[in-house]
Amino acid sequence: MYRDDFDRAGSPERSAEDVFSKPVRAGKRTYFFDVKATKGNNDFYLTITESKRKQERDGSFTYDKHKIFLYKEDFEKFQEGLKDVVEYIKTKCLDGKDYEQRSYDDEPKDAESSDFGQF
Numbered sequence: 001m002y003r004d005d006f007d008r009a010g011s012p013e014r015s016a017e018d019v020f021s022k023p024v025r026a027g028k029r030t031y032f033f034d035v036k037a038t039k040g041n042n043d044f045y046l047t048i049t050e051s052k053r054k055q056e057r058d059g060s061f062t063y064d065k066h067k068i069f070l071y072k073e074d075f076e077k078f079q080e081g082l083k084d085v086v087e088y089i090k091t092k093c094l095d096g097k098d099y100e101q102r103s104y105d106d107e108p109k110d111a112e113s114s115d116f117g118q119f
Contacts, residue, residue, distance in 0.1 A: 019044065028053055046070040
């Protein structure tokens with residue numbers, strides 16, 4: 001679900017497969033954690049969308065969007081893997097620096113929008 005979808009979240013014309021959405025704003029990026037229902041509403045899955053706002057040369061804005069689908073049988077493995085790599089970065093890569101103090105102003109201007117490895 002993207003910004004225009006989020007703004008219309010309560011509207012009746014919204015797709016029946018959308019169950020819940022949690023946007024997380026992080027500097028120039030927004031991450032959307034969306035719960036979706038399969039046809040028949042008998043199963044659910046998660047989509048994670050990264051949306052990064054880009055300014056075009058003419059001054060207009062566009063959004064680069066990247067999406068992954070995560071199914072319930074993979075939730076635990078995904079969560080464990082994410083926890084492990086975040087802990088590794090905090091303890092081995094940041095040399096004791098407080099990772100929460102990172103300024104989004106430090107983000108490279110021409111960084112790829114799909115680099116989830118940069119925390």
